[in-house]
Amino acid sequence: MNKRNTYKIKTALSSAIMFALGLLLMTSCDLDTTQTVAKLSTLVMQDEFDTNGAPNPEYWNIDEGTGPNNDGWGNGELQYYTNRTSNLTVQNGYLLITAQKEDYQGSAYTSAKIQTKTKVEHTYGRFEARIRVPYGQGMWPAFWLLGNDIDEVTWPQCGEIDIMEYTGDKPTILHGSVHGPGYSGGNPVTKTYELMSDRFDTGFHIFGIEWGPDYINYYVDDVLYNQITPDDAEGEWVFDHPFYIIINLAVGGTFPGPPSEETVFPQTMLVDYIRVYK
Amino acid sequence: MLSGLLGISTVSCERDYSEDVAFATFPAIGEIFNDTPVAMGSDFYFPYDGSKPTAWSVDNNVSYMGSASMRVDVPNANDPEGNYAGAIFRVDGEGSGRDLSGFDALTFYAKASQAVTIGEIGFGEDFGENKYVANLTNVDLTTNWTQFIIPIPDPSKLIQERGMLRYAAAGIGEPGFETGYTFWIDEVKFEKLGTIAQPKPAILGGEDVEEQGFSGSAIDLAGRNLTQTYNLGSGINQTVTAAPSYFNFVSSDIEVARVNELGIVSILKEGSATITATLDGVKATGSLTLQVGEDFEFAPDPTLPQSDVISIFSNAYTDVLVDTYNPYWDTSTTQGEQTVISGQDILHYTSLNYVAILTATELIDATDMTHIHFDLLTADAPANFIVKIKDFGDDGVDGGGDDQEVAYTVPSSQITSDEWAVLDIPLSNFVGLTNKSNIGSIIFESVGINDLYIDNVYYHK
Secondary structure (H helix, E strand, O other): OOOOOOOOOOOOOEHHHHHHHOOOOOOOOOOOOOOOOOOOOOEEEEEOOOOOEOOOOOOOEEEOEOOOOOOHHHHHOOEEEOOOOOOEEEEOOEEEEEEEEEEEOOEEEEEOEEEOOOOOEEOOEEEEEEEEOOOOOOEEEEEEEEEOOHHHHOOOOOOEEEEEEOOOOOOOEEEEEEEEOOEOOOOOEEEEEEOOOOOOOOOOEEEEEEEEOOEEEEEEOOEEEEEEOHHHOOOOOOOOOOEEEEEEEEEOOOOOOOOOOOOOOOEEEEEEEEEEEO | OHHHHHHHHHHOOOOOOOOOOOOOOOOOOOEEEOOOEOOOOOOOEEEOOOOOOOOEEEEOOOOOOOOOEEEEEEOOOOOOOOOEEEEEEEOOOOOOOEOOOOOOEEEEEEEEOOOEEEEEEEEOOOOOOOOOOEEEEEEEEOOOOEEEEEEOOOHHHOOOEOEEEEEEEEOEOOOOOOEOEEEEEEEEEEEOOOOOEOOOOEOHHHOEEEEEEOOOOEEEHHHOOOEEEEEOOOOOEEEEEEOHHHEEEEEOOOOOEEEOOOOEEEEOOOEEEEEEEEEOOEEOEOEEEEEEOOOOOOOOOOOOOHHHEEEEEOOOOOEOOOOEOOOOOOOOOOEOOEEEEOOEEEEEEEOOOEEEEEOOOOOEOOOOOOEEEEEEEEOOOOOOEEEEEEEOOOOOOOOOOOOEEEEEEEOHHHOOOOOOEEEEEEHHHOOOOOOOOOEEEEEEEOOOOOOEEEEEEEEEO
């Protein structure tokens, strides 16, 4: 896999090998950066989506509607999130989030968003999910974390870690970002990764981070493609408190732009598992 | 067997094959042209009839990569050697071919001497069965090198393909007066991109079409807008035309109609049958439902003696040499040409905007004739129907400044839906057509009549 998924800026590392050997040794062509890799292999939360029906309420809250300010969740997103089976269900070992084109509650599209606020919150760790995403202009799936103090300090002071963001018009491109005070919205600390000779919508890929006190490592499958440290943030580092997990499939919005005539509906984002290690 | 063994020897590093090898395999070579043609053999370039045979060359001064590219000089319309450029590149040797099943696209870089739209670039044409032709159509070239990706509709079909590349390009400008230009193609190869995904095949342009059919007749689905669309790594949906043999066709009632692997629908008896298709297991959008009614009623038989007639299309007469009943010109949407119903020849056009019957090779001298006759049957609502006669003039070629093209409009009042209109039009109605000794084409044109049968086309006195 490493041979195909060549990463051009920093040397790609096999995270599988790193975990197996627990090495702190790094290979990097960027000699000025000291990257830190931890061994995080103690499972503290996992959802394998093995029970058909609604997502397990022990872990998951279901967000509905168009956001607290009815502004498309702050991003101009076009979908109305629902808890209906046609948008959100667990079947045959997968979480299925399906974007539909339908007039519903004043929106032209429906989809779903689930999150673990107050139910699964962790500081540091290895967060990963195995996901197959949809394709086409306007599709905007994401697997991300928000600081659990969002209600007290508000965004972006609470911090946001985007483990996987992808827009369906660029089926080979993955975005990994952090948002915090002074580096948020259109100006996050971010890096994109291009899958070579493959795409994110034709099979499952593992999207993950390893997050420690002064670093967040981003990987896809067995390729480490970015490390973000406090030095990269043009502002306060706000990633030393508990975060919760969010999975959603947005349609349209400022980041991907609206769907086109050619965008296929319905389409489903499949999540095989979500696991958190310490 | 020999070529099979050769094939094995080129793809394997070990010489341990035995004489018991059961299946011939062919070399999985993707490259077609880098700085020279690759593994094409010596006799690989076959121009189309009427195209300029010398249009293609290797240009050692222009290249995207390396030292050379393929150069095509599209001729002017009045070029005596041919008024367009077009050819196939076929792997040399009967029974030869390449195994392209491990690739997913034909890719190349191209540019032109000016911004221009090329009619067709594709592959799969071998001047044999041409089973697996696939094309990009209306390919926009600019003066900068641009990469083009032609996805293979279903690579698993291409285990022995000789047709590596094909192109057809005409000049720019008014029909008959086109001016030529040059385009270059480089780094032509089949490759496995791994990013060709989300197939969306379609037949009948993705529409559910219902048509009247007649037992004993046949419909060629090749002309019915068969396509495969893939999403490329860039996120763009790229549609290619795909030959019928890429599809598996299914008839809902094989007693009424059945389809063979070349896409020929045979209509057998009264009833209704819907033709649908899959491509590599993916259901194609679009369908063709045939309502097969009573036997087809033909136009009245002509009664004039052969000696008074110059026949273009009629089973009642001996026809003159006709080049084509549909040249499929770039801006024409018209599909179909001659077909057979119950053993009788007939012209069947669908999606007509205009179509030409060409007699350019042997021009017609209708000086002694007084009328043009044809019979027209349509289920469409009556509409005006335009007939144009084009005389190529003394120079005998399309264009050149001495042509006459004159139209006559058959008023809608002379046409009734579902009844043969027997049209006998005095040539004097074609006002201004003073030359009739070098007639090279008849053009039918309509806005309202799009699906029609035509029979018994002839000049008479």
